[in-house]
Amino acid sequence: MNPGPLRYFIVNKPYGMESQFISPYPGDLLGDLAFDFPEGTHAIGRLDKHSEGLLLLTTNKKVTALLFQSEVPHKRTYLVQVRHKMDAEALHQLRTGVTIRIKGGGEYTTPPCEVQIVEPPGDIFPSPRNFPAYITSTWLLITLTEGRYRQVRKMVAAVRHRCMRLIRVSIEDLSLGDLKPGEIREAAEDVFFEQLKLEK
Incomplete structure (x- = not known):
């Protein structure tokens, strides 16, 4: 058949x-x-x-x-909303590499990646949850060439921010x-x- x-x-x-x-x-x-x-x-x-x-x-x-x-890396790009305003130091840390915990309990330092602060996407990506109006946040555009388990969430946590939304927008x-x-x-x-x- x-x-x-x-x-x-x-x-x-x-x-x-x-x-x-x-x-x-x-x-x-x-x-x-x-x-x-x-x-x-x-x-x-x-x-x-x-x-x-x-x-x-x-x-x-x-x-x-x-x-x-x-063995050939492929770029994945994410829109990420994090709690609070992100400063220049945290941005630099994300761009140059942060240490995260990985499966098995070991530590891993992420390679350099592209990170920039962007405007909120608005109606393009309507929020599935209603966050209180008083909560401040920052929207990031992050491009990686790897995707370890919950990597983006762990990366923003490593610079003392909580991930509120994570949206993959493209691969290559x-x-x-x-x-x-x-x-x-x-x-x-x-x-x-x-x-x-x-x-x-």
């Missing part, structure tokens, strides 16, 4: 949804999205339940290794575009590989 052509999807994962189709725990899953995914569709990498934004799905089992297990040249939370866009294979800077 011919399984048909390989397919590729871009999803704006909503806050509170798991990055998987099956889970032993209650909660929203990818299968709850209003889309008829073909058999064999799986997420390429993950966003944790409380993170939002760009999630890639495909029926091509090779893409995860090409994108996240390759593939971005969310105008997708709203819960929306899906299918991509042609050539475009998908070209924008992710992957070799077939």
Whole structure:
């Protein structure tokens, strides 16, 4: 039986949804999205339940290794809202590297990365939670070439800020575009590989 052509999807994962189709725990899953995914569709990498934004799905089992297990680094960019105003010293620390705890209990110093303060995104990324008006915050645009477990959250915590929102907006040249939370866009294979800077 011919399984048909390989397919590729871009999803704006909503806050509170798991990055998987099956889970032993209650909660929203990818299968709850209003889309008829073909058999064999799986997420390429993950966003944790409380993170939002760009999630890639495909029926091509090779893409995860090409994108996240390759020796060639791939840029991932996040919009991050942190509690309180961030000063120049904290920004410098994030840009040059901070020490975080990793799985297994060891310590890891993050490599230099791109960090800048940006204006709040407003209606482009409506907040899934209502934060009190008196809370001050800073929005950052952070670009990394690696993605250890909860790395961005641990990085901002290392400079004494709490992560309020974490939205992945792009991987290399593939971005969310105008997708709203819960929306899906299918991509042609050539475009998908070209924008992710992957070799077939």
